[in-house]
Amino acid sequence: MSRELHQEGGAWPSFSLDGEEVPFNPGDTILQAATRVGRYIPHLCWHPDFPAHGSCRLCSVKVNGKPAGACTAKASAGLDVESDTEELNGHRKTLLQMLFVEGNHFCPSCEKSGNCLLQATAYEMGMEGPHFEEFYPSRPVDASHPDILLDLNRCILCELCVRASRDVDGKSVFAIGGHGIHAHLLVNSASGRLADTAMALDDRAAQICPVGVILPKRQGFVTPIGQRRFDAIPVSEQVEGDPS
Amino acid sequence: MQIHPQPLVSGAPDVMALLARHGNAPQALVQVLRELQAQQGWLPRDALGQIAAGLGLTLAHVEGVAGFYRFFHTEPVGAYRVLFSDNVTDRLLGSRALMADLCRRLGVAPGRLSGDGRVSVDTTSCTGLCDQGPALLINHHQVVTRLDAARVAQMAELIRKRVPVEQWPPAWFEVQDNIRRADVLLGAANAPGDALRTALARGAEAMLGEMKRSNLRGRGGAGFMTGLKWALCRETTGAEHVVVCNADEGEPGTFKDHVLLRRQADAVFEGMTIAAHVIGARIGLVYLRGEYRYLLEALQAVLQRRRDAGLLGRAILGHAGFDFDIDIHVGAGAYVCGEESALIESLEGKRGTPRIRPPFPVESGYLGHPTIVNNVETFCAASQIALQGGAWWAGIGTAKSTGTKIHSVSGDCDRPGLYEYPYGTRIGRILEDCGARDTQAVQVGGPSGVCLSAFEFGRRIAFEDVPTAGAFMVFDRSRDMFEVARAFAHFFAHESCGFCTPCRVGTALVVKRLDKLASGQGSRYDIDVLFELDKLMHTTTHCGLGATACNPLRDTILRFRPAYEQRLKSLYFEPGFDLDAELSIARRMTGRDDAGAHLENKA
Numbered sequence: 062m063s064r065e066l067h068q069e070g071g072a073w074p075s076f077s078l079d080g081e082e083v084p085f086n087p088g089d090t091i092l093q094a095a096t097r098v099g100r101y102i103p104h105l106c107w108h109p110d111f112p113a114h115g116s117c118r119l120c121s122v123k124v125n126g127k128p129a130g131a132c133t134a135k136a137s138a139g140l141d142v143e144s145d146t147e148e149l150n151g152h153r154k155t156l157l158q159m160l161f162v163e164g165n166h167f168c169p170s171c172e173k174s175g176n177c178l179l180q181a182t183a184y185e186m187g188m189e190g191p192h193f194e195e196f197y198p199s200r201p202v203d204a205s206h207p208d209i210l211l212d213l214n215r216c217i218l219c220e221l222c223v224r225a226s227r228d229v230d231g232k233s234v235f236a237i238g239g240h241g242i243h244a245h246l247l248v249n250s251a252s253g254r255l256a257d258t259a260m261a262l263d264d265r266a267a268q269i270c271p272v273g274v275i276l277p278k279r280q281g282f283v284t285p286i287g288q289r290r291f292d293a294i295p296v297s298e299q300v301e302g303d304p305s
Numbered sequence: 306m307q308i309h310p311q312p313l314v315s316g317a318p319d320v321m322a323l324l325a326r327h328g329n330a331p332q333a334l335v336q337v338l339r340e341l342q343a344q345q346g347w348l349p350r351d352a353l354g355q356i357a358a359g360l361g362l363t364l365a366h367v368e369g370v371a372g373f374y375r376f377f378h379t380e381p382v383g384a385y386r387v388l389f390s391d392n393v394t395d396r397l398l399g400s401r402a403l404m405a406d407l408c409r410r411l412g413v414a415p416g417r418l419s420g421d422g423r424v425s426v427d428t429t430s431c432t433g434l435c436d437q438g439p440a441l442l443i444n445h446h447q448v449v450t451r452l453d454a455a456r457v458a459q460m461a462e463l464i465r466k467r468v469p470v471e472q473w474p475p476a477w478f479e480v481q482d483n484i485r486r487a488d489v490l491l492g493a494a495n496a497p498g499d500a501l502r503t504a505l506a507r508g509a510e511a512m513l514g515e516m517k518r519s520n521l522r523g524r525g526g527a528g529f530m531t532g533l534k535w536a537l538c539r540e541t542t543g544a545e546h547v548v549v550c551n552a553d554e555g556e557p558g559t560f561k562d563h564v565l566l567r568r569q570a571d572a573v574f575e576g577m578t579i580a581a582h583v584i585g586a587r588i589g590l591v592y593l594r595g596e597y598r599y600l601l602e603a604l605q606a607v608l609q610r611r612r613d614a615g616l617l618g619r620a621i622l623g624h625a626g627f628d629f630d631i632d633i634h635v636g637a638g639a640y641v642c643g644e645e646s647a648l649i650e651s652l653e654g655k656r657g658t659p660r661i662r663p664p665f666p667v668e669s670g671y672l673g674h675p676t677i678v679n680n681v682e683t684f685c686a687a688s689q690i691a692l693q694g695g696a697w698w699a700g701i702g703t704a705k706s707t708g709t710k711i712h713s714v715s716g717d718c719d720r721p722g723l724y725e726y727p728y729g730t731r732i733g734r735i736l737e738d739c740g741a742r743d744t745q746a747v748q749v750g751g752p753s754g755v756c757l758s759a760f761e762f763g764r765r766i767a768f769e770d771v772p773t774a775g776a777f778m779v780f781d782r783s784r785d786m787f788e789v790a791r792a793f794a795h796f797f798a799h800e801s802c803g804f805c806t807p808c809r810v811g812t813a814l815v816v817k818r819l820d821k822l823a824s825g826q827g828s829r830y831d832i833d834v835l836f837e838l839d840k841l842m843h844t845t846t847h848c849g850l851g852a853t854a855c856n857p858l859r860d861t862i863l864r865f866r867p868a869y870e871q872r873l874k875s876l877y878f879e880p881g882f883d884l885d886a887e888l889s890i891a892r893r894m895t896g897r898d899d900a901g902a903h904l905e906n907k908a
Binding site: 081113115116117118119121128130133135152155156159162164193194196217218227234235236237238239240241242243247248250251259268 | 350355363364365366368369372373375625640656661663798799800801802803804805806807809810811812813817834837841844845846847881
């Protein structure tokens with residue numbers, strides 16, 4: 062997405078987000094426009110460098126009173142968008158709890174803790190516990206690759222690695238398999254192991270995971286807990302594209 | 306059909322031949338997988354690799370597609386693959402006991418492969434034979450209707466003796482139409498070509514005008530104006546335009562389309578051809594659900610007859626430049642593919658995940674071409690409108706819901722089958738006509754529709770009152786509506802595509818809660834959580850499957866609350882397990898069973 066706001070004829074078209082006007086470029090989605098001016102709408106599967114995916118549903122908002130995904134709904138002048146409301150944040154907390162109980166997320170032992178978008182968003186939404194019964198799925202860890210660890214216990218199926226590997230790296234290392242609650246990440250090799258793919262540490266796909274699935278090896282706890290990305294500043298104040 | 310799977314040799318020529326027959330086109334992937342499995346019994350990983358290489362796809366992509374559809378097997382399955390239809394109407398007719406009996410006779414556990422690799426027995430979502438159930442599906446091809454203890458006993462014997470399915474008693478495969486009330490759609494068929502000739506004489510613009518005048522709304526459930534859909538597609542420029550017939554009749558309890566495809570196939574194809582003329586399409590596709598595989602040969606024969614008669618192909622009925630043909634794509638067991646954008650993904654050989662909309666298919670559909678997707682019944686109606694005009698159609702039914710609607714009636718009634726009524730017909734009238742007595746509830750429109758109780762039987766079938774895609778399942782007072790809702794909850798969890806969080810996890814959580822209630826461990830708190838899940842899923846899911854997945858739950862809690870409350874162990878929180886039962890292993894190990902070895906209140 063364009064990080065700049067293009068001025069046309071002296072005034073920007075704008076829509077209302079929780080009562081404050083947000084200017085937008087033609088073609089913007091609500092989430093793109095909000096992000097550009099540093100306004101936070103919670104999201105996990107969306108990334109400014111990629112087209113909308115619409116699977117996590119964290120960015121669910123109300124547009125003129127109707128439910129919509131902020132990552133897919135196009136901005137248009139005069140829209141009334143509600144996002145930071147008790148009801149919608151309540152839904153977001155429940156969605157986060159669903160993602161936590163669906164996988165195996167043990168934050169205290171996870172290398173991603175403090176840098177994890179799932180964890181940071183859960184703090185932001187005031188999630189204090191899982192609420193639902195844990196699923197405890199049996200998911201494999203693939204440590205075959207010399208430089209990269211793949212721990213599917215933490216996968217939230219955002220498909221950012223699928224998209225980055227296919228669209229940026231041109232390698233299509235990943236795909237989605239199964240269906241329903243058994244949907245899972247697949248690795249593209251005859252053995253199904255990451256070591257037998259062309260995946261490399263400097264691939265975009267190796268750096269884009271918002272949670273702790275795709276991790277570089279031999280870098281454990283280089284930055285101590287407490288000094289990581291979301292430890293000091295909450296996710297809502299670190300919006301991508303924020304000029305500050 | 307081959308009964309005994311042969312091991313696939315690497316580089317087997319049949320894979321190469323199969324790929325060549327489909328022009329090595331990646332969008333043929335689902336068809337290639339289906340046809341290979343029909344030959345080989347299942348889909349070994351090395352075959353997936355060959356297919357990937359042949360179609361220019363990655364192995365993971367092919368594996369992901371194979372793993373998406375319920376009818377594809379990436380592990381060995383039995384030479385006889387028996388799938389009992391598991392709609393609630395099959396259950397009312399005793400399908401669960403019959404399946405247990407077959408498993409016992411064959412010495413195989415449900416969902417498992419028998420030790421000798423001969424047979425596997427499992428359930429599948431509704432096979433669309435609710436008026437002649439319990440039904441089952443064999444080897445993803447033949448259907449057996451009207452199961453009873455005698456048929457199951459004989460079937461076990463035939464499987465034990467490895468008698469090929471083709472040699473089973475032909476009466477078992479009989480599928481009846483059971484047309485109980487016919488109106489304009491189910492009545493006598495028109496002569497093939499008559500409607501098309503009339504439409505061509507009118508011209509595309511005028512035919513579109515008739516469609517708009519008819520106020521016909523789509524019969525698949527959403528009820529979008531058909532004339533407007535055609536107009537939007539016609540206005541969109543593109544190298545190709547595409548007409549798709551949605552014959553993925555997956556809504557449990559719906560079985561009208563398979564009858565229309567058997568009796569009125571010409572009307573369906575003719576409606577598609579008229580649509581092609583209106584929007585300027587050369588490509589026609591029928592998405593036939595995998596459960597209706599047994600209809601394929603007959604449908605292909607009709608298509609060939611129409612080609613021979615100049616009703617399909619080049620210069621249709623002598624009109625130079627009007628070229629249109631129809632191909633049939635067979636699905637592989639995925640309810641979500643009834644959603645039009647998921648259906649298009651499936652036609653393109655991908656996982657049936659609904660697309661982000663807009664763009665809608667009329668702008669960007671099959672392979673990016675402007676595409677209309679209409680239901681089987683909608684195309685039949687279009688044929689009638691071509692013949693008799695839009696004003697005639699608009700004169701039937703109500704002002705907002707014109708024409709007739711076919712209802713698939715099943716469950717507790719004397720005369721299950723198809724009933725066609727003008728819109729505006731009372732629910733109670735349908736119940737009277739089908740011989741329903743002492744009716745407790747009707748599920749109209751299937752699990753994603755609405756559950757009505759006796760005080761609502763005066764309501765009418767119409768988009769403005771009780772809309773429906775065609776299912777009409779009747780439950781008398783002996784039925785437990787909680788168990789009906791629980792069966793539907795299992796259905797949605799089984800059919801969720803897994804793309805978005807609220808549907809993928811939400812449907813699984815609803816199942817867990819209802820199973821907890823069913824086991825007698827429930828509390829008021831669990832019902833509160835169910836309400837919470839319903840609200841969340843209704844507003845945050847990616848597509849309609851998740852949004853409607855809790856409809857039966859909400860409807861039955863509101864209308865039949867005692868069915869839930871009698872299952873509650875306490876009004877407050879109750880854990881999903883029995884603490885005292887958890888101590889049983891310790892008791893066994895210590896040889897104790899005295900009061901002190903139990904939790905104090907359980908002694």
